[in-house]
Amino acid sequence: MLAALPFPDIGPDIFSFTLFGRDFALRWYAMAYVVGILIGWRILVAALRRPALWKGGTPALSETQLEALLTWIILGIIGGGRLGYVLFYQPAYFLANPAEVLAIWQGGMSFHGGFLGVVLAILIFSRREGIALGSLADSIALASPPALLLGRIANFINGELWGRPTDLPWGVIFPGTAAQDCGEELLLLCARHPSQLYEAALEGLILGGLLVWLVFRRKVLHHPWRLAATFFTGYGLARFAVEFVRQPDAQFVSEGNPLGLALHIGGYGLTMGQLLTLPMILIGLWLLARTRAAHD
Template sequence: MPFFAIPFPSIDPVAVNFGPLPLRWYALAYIGGFVLGWAYLRFIAGRDAFWRQGQPRPSVNSIDDLLVYVAFGVIIGGRLGHVLIYDPGFYLSHPLEIFETWKGGMAFHGGFLGALTGMALFARRERLSMLTVMDLGAVVSPIGIFLGRLANFIRPEMWGRPADVPWAMVFPGAGDAPRHPSQLYEAGLEGLALGIALWIALRAGALVRPGLASGIFGVGYGLARTFCEFFREPDAAQEALGGGLTKGMVLSFPMILVGLILIVLSARRRETLA
């Protein structure tokens, strides 16, 4: 272990109080992710340079509805994913705590499936290609992931494994051992790095090949999450599967596989920039 460790910054989990109502950083991360994602989507939907001439796409105004569909999908799917995947026994015994989202407990993979459900409903209503709607969701998702991982760090939760690196931290509630700040690793890779990669793909014409941006997201997130799982401390009862595997790794594999398939299929399409 190092002779010293970086002290965990003392950050109040409550960002601001509105009278008796506290606004926590955890909730603020979700709000910020949706608002910034909404603005980003409106920008993309209204910019002709990102689309092939005549390509069906959502109107700028319809993005407001898409946000609602996805928001409900992420919140409901994320919470149900946590309940069903990580601790079904506890919530079966304490069903009312399923609704206590302010205590934390949102599974990314459940939120991902919920978001896909919302996108499918929106695509059907607007008579758009599901792949096109998925691509839009893919390019903005890293914003919410980045903010969400920062909220995990502030909380703090989902800390890393014991480490002897110079930037190791002693997290409150995690014992005396310095640990990897794995939440920041995930924010950097799953959020910032993946967001930059998708922006480059967007500028290169990814949206004219439906499925390409979604494929890049699936592969990028799956690989980044799997890598970060080597540094994150899994819950022994809920996440560790033995042999060094975690549920996060196993659930990321289908994302990588489907992502690769989407990339291959999109590469065969003949659509090019007008």
């Protein structure tokens, strides 16, 4: 008998209603990012209100500037996340269906694209407001994990981005034909790794807890770029590891490439998620080495 967990009886919509003949819904995925951004904002406000945490006793930016930055960050997440998904994962499909590029309510966001969107927003805002780039990057790193945590939980609720088949007792029987297509015998249920929850724990809970501890207990903000470097490295390592049990996007899977490797040579290789994450790890390690050398 299969030892696995049934998928919880919960839908992607918090609630829905019909108005003037059109259906409207508030989805868990949208709410996750809104609440996650608000939590991150409040954590950062708490840090800004304690000048002793910052280098020279001066916070990186004012609360008024933070409110303006929030708008830039949201635009970077949405615009970069959607364009990243389009370019990294399904360019051929969207080239044939360009009108669907803007249909973000249908799903399809890339963390790496959102990350690049946020980087661009930070670069513009830093130059426009005359704020030190390193301290601004540290600020965003501190505020990011809550949205990652709740976003991955929302992925689980949506029954998307599940993991590879597993016989471990905490495997989850995700609904849907695609999730149950494991090449098994007829009527045999397929349990998969709840890779969304692995990422929620590693990228959101554990990494977020580490960053908060470094800021409020170890005063890491006295060393610009060190917190951002820790975030880059921590997120990169977590995502790289989870990719080993995460089901790749269908367009990368073929008869000769069942693991869905985007780069493979002789049966070994890397998934698209790992390829996109490697630069984050390398940049994070390089920044950690630079900040440590500067401090020493």
